[in-house]
Amino acid sequence: xxxxxxxxxxxxxxxxxxxxxxSTCKQMKSGKVTxxxxxxxxxxxxxxxxxxxxxxxxxxxxxxxxxxxxxxxxKSLYFxxxxxxxxxxxxxxxxxxxxxxxxxxxxxxxxxNHLMGKVYQNPILGLKMDFSSIGNIAEKxxxxxxxxxxxxxxxxxxxxxxxxxxxxRMKEEPRNFSGGMQQRVQIAKALSxxxxxxxxxxxxxxxxxxxQASVLDLIKGLQRDLNISIVxxxxxxxxxxxxxxxxxxxxxxxxxxxxxxxxxxxxxxxxYTQQLVHSLL
Amino acid sequence: xxxxxxxxxxxLHNQKKNIHAVSNITITVKKGEFxxxxxxxxxxxxxxxKSIYxxxxxxxxxxxxxxxxxxxxxxxKATEREMVFLRKHEIGYVSQFLNVMPRxxxxxxxxxxxxxxxxxxxxxxxxxxxxxxHFEIGKELWDSYPATFSGGEKLRxxxxxAMVKRPRLLLLDEPTASLDHDSKVKVKTLLEQLMNEGTTMxxxxxxxxxxxxLVTKEYSMQNGCFTQAIQKI
Numbered sequence: 344x345x346x347x348x349x350x351x352x353x354x355x356x357x358x359x360x361x362x363x364x365x366s367t368c369k370q371m372k373s374g375k376v377t378x379x380x381x382x383x384x385x386x387x388x389x390x391x392x393x394x395x396x397x398x399x400x401x402x403x404x405x406x407x408x409x410x411x412x413x414x415x416x417x418k419s420l421y422f423x424x425x426x427x428x429x430x431x432x433x434x435x436x437x438x439x440x441x442x443x444x445x446x447x448x449x450x451x452x453x454x455x456n457h458l459m460g461k462v463y464q465n466p467i468l469g470l471k472m473d474f475s476s477i478g479n480i481a482e483k484x485x486x487x488x489x490x491x492x493x494x495x496x497x498x499x500x501x502x503x504x505x506x507x508x509x510x511x512r513m514k515e516e517p518r519n520f521s522g523g524m525q526q527r528v529q530i531a532k533a534l535s536x537x538x539x540x541x542x543x544x545x546x547x548x549x550x551x552x553x554x555q556a557s558v559l560d561l562i563k564g565l566q567r568d569l570n571i572s573i574v575x576x577x578x579x580x581x582x583x584x585x586x587x588x589x590x591x592x593x594x595x596x597x598x599x600x601x602x603x604x605x606x607x608x609x610x611x612x613x614x615y616t617q618q619l620v621h622s623l624l
Numbered sequence: 625x626x627x628x629x630x631x632x633x634x635x636l637h638n639q640k641k642n643i644h645a646v647s648n649i650t651i652t653v654k655k656g657e658f659x660x661x662x663x664x665x666x667x668x669x670x671x672x673x674k675s676i677y678x679x680x681x682x683x684x685x686x687x688x689x690x691x692x693x694x695x696x697x698x699x700x701k702a703t704e705r706e707m708v709f710l711r712k713h714e715i716g717y718v719s720q721f722l723n724v725m726p727r728x729x730x731x732x733x734x735x736x737x738x739x740x741x742x743x744x745x746x747x748x749x750x751x752x753x754x755x756x757x758h759f760e761i762g763k764e765l766w767d768s769y770p771a772t773f774s775g776g777e778k779l780r781x782x783x784x785x786a787m788v789k790r791p792r793l794l795l796l797d798e799p800t801a802s803l804d805h806d807s808k809v810k811v812k813t814l815l816e817q818l819m820n821e822g823t824t825m826x827x828x829x830x831x832x833x834x835x836x837x838l839v840t841k842e843y844s845m846q847n848g849c850f851t852q853a854i855q856k857i
Contacts, residue, residue: 348705398705560727567736585726589704603678603704610680
């Protein structure tokens with residue numbers, strides 16, 4: 344590692360609002376805007392002025408209460424949503440010199456299909472429930488430019504085996520699977536194109552403890568063995584403590600605090616972070 | 625390493641309190657020295673160590689550390705990435721509690737520490753077995769989870785993990801608390817060995833007898849300030 348380390352993903356001043364905004368909320372007048380919602384025009388400011396970097400091989404945790412803008416951020420990074428304004432630079436795209444948010448839909452698709460993988464909190468969003476599991480993986484591989492059926496099949500089988508889905512069930516549709524298995528199929532799908540960046544949105548929420556453990560071990564192993572960079576959104580501080588090197592704390596669409604994970608947990612500065620850490624069981 | 629005028633207080637917003645942990649700490653640590661810090665619990669000993677390690681954010685003062693990678697660097701103002709690098713390569717921290725990943729075996733734990741430094745896996749595997757053996761952790765335990773280890777075994781594993789990195793600076797937070805005599809002797813031997821290899825160490829001790837046989841300089845603390853410094857060697 345050199346002193347001049349280049350981030351693999353860099354977000355600068357990203358904003359995302361739902362609604363057009365009005366003269367009242369543009370000035371953020373107090374009394375008219377509660378949290379990040381404007382009473383005059385109903386605009387929601389989901390992400391406000393987000394700026395952060397992600398480096399190779401690191402896990403960046405994002406915590407915050409529900410409604411703080413975590414998932415909107417993840418959707419924006421994966422181009423599921425158009426951002427209002429802001430910049431995104433990805434190391435593997437045009438040497439990280441072009442703002443991907445401003446590129447064409449085709450270029451965005453390229454970045455998404457070749458350089459990223461995403462696991463959604465809700466498997467319905469990430470998987471086609473009436474395709475076979477291996478077909479789901481093939482879908483991602485095809486969009487990344489693969490055309491050879493045999494190699495896609497062997498890659499799919501290899502991945503499903505890696506996430507502990509029994510080989511004899513890989514032709515089955517994910518809707519027949521348990522929540523934990525669906526989540527693991529999603530992870531296999533997200534990894535199929537060997538992405539340098541993995542976006543994980545509440546991957547362990549709603550899973551029972553033993554399945555949670557196996558999903559977490561899987562993620563840790565991937566990071567250790569493949570040295571990929573991960574953005575990990577979770578409201579479970581235990582998960583963050585275990586996996587993240589650095590952590591951002593979000594509230595009302597803004598990053599209110601960031602630091603090394605042990606800093607956030609042992610020496611929280613912001614009132615909200617202190618409350619969050621003290622709520623830990 | 626030089627610490628100038630370090631102060632740290634904790635502002636607890638929901639209780640509307642401001643707690644001063646340490647104030648105006650100034651200390652110079654030369655390479656190869658072993659500094660012992662003593663004092664009652666709550667006097668601010670751990671705060672100093674955690675400020676150096678970056679767990680606590682320093683409000684006032686500087687911590688100048690002579691890094692082999694960055695040169696002179698102020699840890700009080702280092703970036704997150706610089707701190708991550710230094711923790712991986714240069715600064716070790718041993719606490720009385722073993723904070724480990726669940727479901728990670730003793731072997732994986734040590735190997736992981738070596739891999740972090742960019743070594744090859746084969747080398748890491750060989751080195752791991754060497755160090756586990758050296759720290760007298762029974763072979764039958766190598767592939768089991770440290771959560772089930774005894775206190776002494778956990779601590780030795782903890783030091784082993786910190787030691788494989790051959791840190792330039794090792795911070796010890798009561799490394800002998802709750803250990804029996806035999807384990808203490810083992811830990812002492814290991815620390816002496818580190819000293820001979822030129823590691824600079826800074827440690828907190830309650831066991832004065834143990835400390836006195838090791839350290840080169842002793843500081844006593846009271847209410848967040850140093851009250852006394854004794855040169856031992």
